[in-house]
Amino acid sequence: MRERLIRFAIRLYPASWRRRYAVEFAALLDDANRDWSDVLDVLLGALKMQTTTWTFGKIAASFAVAGAVLCGALSFVAIPDKYTSDAVLRLQTAKAVIPGNAERFVIILMENTLSRSSLIDIIKKQNLYTRERASMPLEDIVEKMRHDISFERLGKSEAFHVSFRYGNALQAQRSEQELIDSLMAASVSMRNADTPGVHSYGLEVLDPASLPQGPSSPNRLVIASLGLAAGLLLAAVTVAVRARSTVAPAGNSPKSS
């Protein structure tokens, strides 16, 4: 196995190098006690020798492809898929209302829905963040869930976009539904309690919690593109460093190189 690998590694050296050194290099390998570190050493030697003879275009293309592939592969290993369930709600008014109270109504709804007790209830009911719960305090889990929830007013309309992002599509949808139910319950409760200023408002579900059809993040195309750009940058640095250490032709004064 080692013998085959080392013979294969010799073939990885540039053809011009092989024409000049292959016979004596093979003789050295026959003499030496080859171990796995030698296999790696010959492989690295081939890589170095190749890069010293490559043109800028070849270096740039290789580094860019390697960067894109590496970052793309790392994104699969290190960044788990996230699924986002969306819903759209609309604010309803029963009668003429005081301007500004709508914002107050929404803020109270959000405070209720994002409260510690409400979120812990959803986390436990939907069995969310099981891995994190094994190592993190519940307060941190609640904070993490708050980051995964998004409330956004759609332009200047009375509609709100509510979303929840999670690592499992079905759990994302079910939890999103729980959030919507919680918002609706808080709305009814405020109306029933005749809360001053906001009791005239209500909520209507325009779009129920969606079942995500595919992951919403990470965007692996963007990650691979960043890897490609980083590869190009590294290629430019490599070529610059190589140019600085370009050797003087044979016969020149040693220090002139």
Added chain:
Amino acid sequence: MSDPTLLVLTSLAEGPKHGYAMMEDIQHFANVRLGPGTLYGAITRLEERGWIRPTQSQDRRQPYCITAAGRRYLEEELAGLDQVVKAASRRLKHA
């Protein structure tokens, strides 16, 4: 000192040697084992710079010898290293 270039030049300062003989010699005098890829990387660079050259060979093993330019380079590098060694020794004594 583990710079393969200097190690190879130091080995050849004694006389012509082929690759395996250099590996053995370097292991003996510097306690550094150069891998085959590293050794031939250094040999390639040194030959390009004109600091070593191949000599007559009877078989597949190719001996190399140090050139005058290579010897000058080695002397200059050793003089630089010698300064560092002396400075380090002085400072250790006064520390």
